[in-house]
Amino acid sequence: MASKKDLSxxxxxxxxxxxxxxxxxxxxxxxxxxxxxxGISLAYMQPRLAEGEFGGLISxxxxxxxxxxxxxxxPSARCYLSRLPDGGFLAIYQRCTHLxxxxxxxxxxxxxxxxxxxxxxxxxxxxxxxxxxRPLDIFPIVIxxxxxxxxxxxxxxxxxxxxxQVVYA
Amino acid sequence: MQENQSDxxxxxxxxxxxxxxxxxxxPTDDRxxxxxxxxxxxxxxHPAKVxxxxxxxxxxxxxxxxxxxxxxxxxxTGVFLQMNYTPSLAQAYQDILNLRMDTWFGxxxxxxxxxxxxxxxxxxxxxxxRVFYTGGHRDPRAVNWIVGIVMLLLVLGxxxxxxxxxxxxxxxxxxxxxxxxxxxxxxxxxxxxxxLLGGPEVGAATLLNFYALHISFIPISVVMxxxxxxxxxxxxxxxxxxxxxxxxxxxxxxxxxxxxxLVRKELVFAVAWLAIxxxxxxxxxxxLEGIANPEVSPNPAKAPWYFxxxxxxxxxxxxxxxxxxxxxxxxxxxxxxxxxxxxxASVGVYFRSxxxxxxxxxxxxxxxxxxxxxxxxDEFALNWSAWLPDWPALISNGLVPLAFLMLGFxxxxxxxxxxxxxxxxxxxxxxxxxxxxxxxxxxxTGIFFRGEGMQLMWPWMVGAAH
Numbered sequence: 020m021a022s023k024k025d026l027s028x029x030x031x032x033x034x035x036x037x038x039x040x041x042x043x044x045x046x047x048x049x050x051x052x053x054x055x056x057x058g059i060s061l062a063y064m065q066p067r068l069a070e071g072e073f074g075g076l077i078s079x080x081x082x083x084x085x086x087x088x089x090x091x092x093x094p095s096a097r098c099y100l101s102r103l104p105d106g107g108f109l110a111i112y113q114r115c116t117h118l119x120x121x122x123x124x125x126x127x128x129x130x131x132x133x134x135x136x137x138x139x140x141x142x143x144x145x146x147x148x149x150x151x152x153r154p155l156d157i158f159p160i161v162i163x164x165x166x167x168x169x170x171x172x173x174x175x176x177x178x179x180x181x182x183x184q185v186v187y188a
Numbered sequence: 189m190q191e192n193q194s195d196x197x198x199x200x201x202x203x204x205x206x207x208x209x210x211x212x213x214x215p216t217d218d219r220x221x222x223x224x225x226x227x228x229x230x231x232x233x234h235p236a237k238v239x240x241x242x243x244x245x246x247x248x249x250x251x252x253x254x255x256x257x258x259x260x261x262x263x264x265t266g267v268f269l270q271m272n273y274t275p276s277l278a279q280a281y282q283d284i285l286n287l288r289m290d291t292w293f294g295x296x297x298x299x300x301x302x303x304x305x306x307x308x309x310x311x312x313x314x315x316x317x318r319v320f321y322t323g324g325h326r327d328p329r330a331v332n333w334i335v336g337i338v339m340l341l342l343v344l345g346x347x348x349x350x351x352x353x354x355x356x357x358x359x360x361x362x363x364x365x366x367x368x369x370x371x372x373x374x375x376x377x378x379x380x381x382x383x384l385l386g387g388p389e390v391g392a393a394t395l396l397n398f399y400a401l402h403i404s405f406i407p408i409s410v411v412m413x414x415x416x417x418x419x420x421x422x423x424x425x426x427x428x429x430x431x432x433x434x435x436x437x438x439x440x441x442x443x444x445x446x447x448x449x450l451v452r453k454e455l456v457f458a459v460a461w462l463a464i465x466x467x468x469x470x471x472x473x474x475x476l477e478g479i480a481n482p483e484v485s486p487n488p489a490k491a492p493w494y495f496x497x498x499x500x501x502x503x504x505x506x507x508x509x510x511x512x513x514x515x516x517x518x519x520x521x522x523x524x525x526x527x528x529x530x531x532x533a534s535v536g537v538y539f540r541s542x543x544x545x546x547x548x549x550x551x552x553x554x555x556x557x558x559x560x561x562x563x564x565x566d567e568f569a570l571n572w573s574a575w576l577p578d579w580p581a582l583i584s585n586g587l588v589p590l591a592f593l594m595l596g597f598x599x600x601x602x603x604x605x606x607x608x609x610x611x612x613x614x615x616x617x618x619x620x621x622x623x624x625x626x627x628x629x630x631x632x633t634g635i636f637f638r639g640e641g642m643q644l645m646w647p648w649m650v651g652a653a654h
Contacts, residue, residue, distance in 0.1 A: 066387040074387050075512065094483065097389065114389065118502075119368035120485035121360065135365075135489035136503075137641040149573075150503065152581055 072096055079110075079167045082188045090124050090142060096169045098158055099124050099131070101142055107185035110158040110169045111144040116176070117151040130154065147181045153178055160186040199596075221447040231451070233418055237443040238450050239484060242427040247322070250457045251315035256414065257458050258308040261465070263407060265301040273353065275399035277392050280355040281479045285611055288476070295473065296466075302474035304465060309494050312340050320525070320620065321548075322536035324428045330526035332420040339413050342406050344494060349402040351492050355444060360480035361489045363398075364390050369491070369498060372507035389482070430535040451598055488642050496634030497627045501641060504566050506586030513590070518623065529616045539611055547610055547618040554600065555625035563633055567644050 050075035066074065077096040085091055085102040086094040091099050093110075101109045111131075115122045120135035130147065145154045156174040160167060165188075177184065198204040206212065215221045222236035242248070272291060287294035316336065319325055322345045325333040352363045367390070371381040386393025421427070429441065491499045501510035532542040539548050566589075576584035597619065604610045604618050639650035 061383070064386075066382065066385075068377050073389070073391070097482070111618055115485075117368075118489065118499075119364040119389075121483055122485075123483075134485050134487040135361075135642070137450055152507070171388070 074172050076161070077169050078169055079169055082162065082165050082167055085167070090126075092124065093169065096158070096171050097121075098169060098171070100167065100169070101144070103142070103185060107187050108160050108162075108167060109143055109185055110160050110176050111140075111157060112156040114156065114174075115151060116146070116153050116155060122155065143180050152181055157184055162186065162188050215447070218445050223447045225446050231446070233422075234446045235422065236448060237445055238426070239429055240442040240444045240449075241430050243444070243449055243453060244430060245453075247430045248427065249314070250454075251311055251318055252263065253414060253454055254311050254461060255315055256306060257461065258304045258311060259410065259414065261304045261462075262301060262308065265297050265304070266403065266407075268297055269301060270403065273355065275395045277355065280353060280395060284354045284356075284476060296469055298312075299469035299472070300465060300475050303469050303472070305350060306493075307465070308343055309347055312343050316340060317624070321429055321538055321617075322430070323531075323537070323540065325526045326530060326532065326535055327526065328424045329420075329428075331425060332417060333526050334523055335413055335417050335420065339410060339417065340412050341437075342413070346402060346406045346410070346493065348492065349398040349406065352390070352398045353402065354476060355395065355480045357477040357480055357484075357486055358475060360482070361486055362492050363394070365489050365491045365499065366495055369495070369502065369511045372511045374508065374512070377512075428536045430538075433542055435537075435538060462584065466615075487640050488638060490634070490638070492632070493635050497631035500563075500630040500634035500638070503638075504563070505589060506582050506622055508582055509590050513586075529613055531613050534613065540617060541611075543608065543610060544614045544617050547604060547608065547614050548621045550604070551618045551621035552625050555622045555629065559626045559629040560633075563630075565642075574602035 075094065077093070079085075079091075079093050079096060079100050085100055085108070087102050087106050088104045090099050090101045096110065097111060097113050099111045100110055103109065104180075113121050113131075115133040115135065115138055117133065117136055117138050119134055122131045122133040122140065124130075125132050129142060131144070133139065133151070136150050136171070137148060138146065138153070140146050140151070140155050141147040143154075144157065146152070154177055156176050157172040158174055161170065162168070198207050211224075215224055220493075225231045225234055225236045231359055269287070272287050272294065274280065289295075319333065319336070348363070348366060352359045363603070367381050367385060370384070371377040373380065382388065382396065384394075385391070386397045490496060498511060498515065501514065504510065505514070534544070537544075539545040570589075572584045572588055573581055576588065579588075600622070601615055601619065602617055610618065636647040636650065637644055639645045
């Protein structure tokens, strides 16, 4: 036994034992496998979206269907299409930014008033009354061949309203 | 040892069949009774003999056993309910209507399921309290305490997922509000909410996800954890032994046979509760409103009752503080409890000691006085965002009031420490009790004192949500 040991003591660095190397390799590969399994599970659980369904791209109508200064309810897109006096469009998600209730448009008061906890918002969705802490979310709008299309898959949360959010035909 | 006559070789086929089923006579001596416990699949969860003191009704109140029984009731009623339910938007609500009107005993089945589920939340929490107040969370029972808390969270999850299944207005908006609270968790909240909902809002994918969670993932997890929980109880030495206040040394333990002493009590208890639940379910129907309408939010829109404490907190704090920070800290404190609230001498004594009992009473009185006062103050007088308009809401309406609260707790702790000379474990007990009572009051406020627009009002003025 002593003679075999002599060979290894000629090096100054302690050599990695085969057992340790294999253990580390198993651990690394096992960790990778666990991460992959987690990733696959998450990917599997991702929501499926279809065009025309809420969560996908929804056609609201022709540009001329919406007079300036009007607010039209688009139930399939769960939003209100607000056409500002200057002709610009805002697709305002009806989901209250407080706890998710559906905020209806009050034509007389010219504002959105949430029935659940009384948050209120103006024609551009800017928050006017707490407990909501930020304006109503908006959906990106694409205007193709005179048709207003609302991308309900990507609601945009905004801390404040901005002229850049308005879309023009 | 008495010979069992059925041990003799049977002459007839029927005799041999009967013999295979089990003993024909109940054992009449202690050894026989102990033998029976060990030889039986269900009974051998128990030890053959138990300390006589642990049989005391006023020690455990049967809460752990009741939790287990309610779980079994929920699984059995749930399995039958499954036969008459499809988790699709077009069918779910109609299935519930059919269950109530066209199915024999369908209404009773649904009611038993609903009331058992709600009772389970209450009983599980009471069980946690009993264990804490008798020191049953301490070493060597630390791991079992943690397992228990995880099971409590799963029970809440099961309640929440099941709540959606009738797909009525109550279900739809309670889940919308509940999952919205979730999305206030920074960074993780939105993706988590989206994953759970199966999309951007409560919809068809949500119903399916919740159904899958409700009938397979959660029940399987609960059953596995429950098995671990029972096994750990035995492994950790059984129940903590109740000690009288003045007792210092370990009491001399009298042990009695499980059969009949423990088993008899359990049987009577289980049958009595089954009767109570059945009678209640026959008399009080589980609620059902109109079919879910995503366009129409009810006023007020409330989360299920066991989340109302959280929703009430959201009315007073910025969501990050009220829905994430405070619950997060409290949950962490609960999980870590066995590791800072240590000590063996007071295990088995309710509220640790004479002074501990006084501290608990003090905490209850303090919370009952301070919590409603603070709710009213915050509702009508305090307006942090208006007083500190230049600061972001997270600070003015979140961290600032939180700082005041923590200052208050610190001052209370100082009183308890200096005026009453409380020990560390008694101070922990004080704080725990205060927070518990405060949360109960917040929950009750949210349920009974919030009406239209979530305004504070007297309970009789809180109309049903429309």
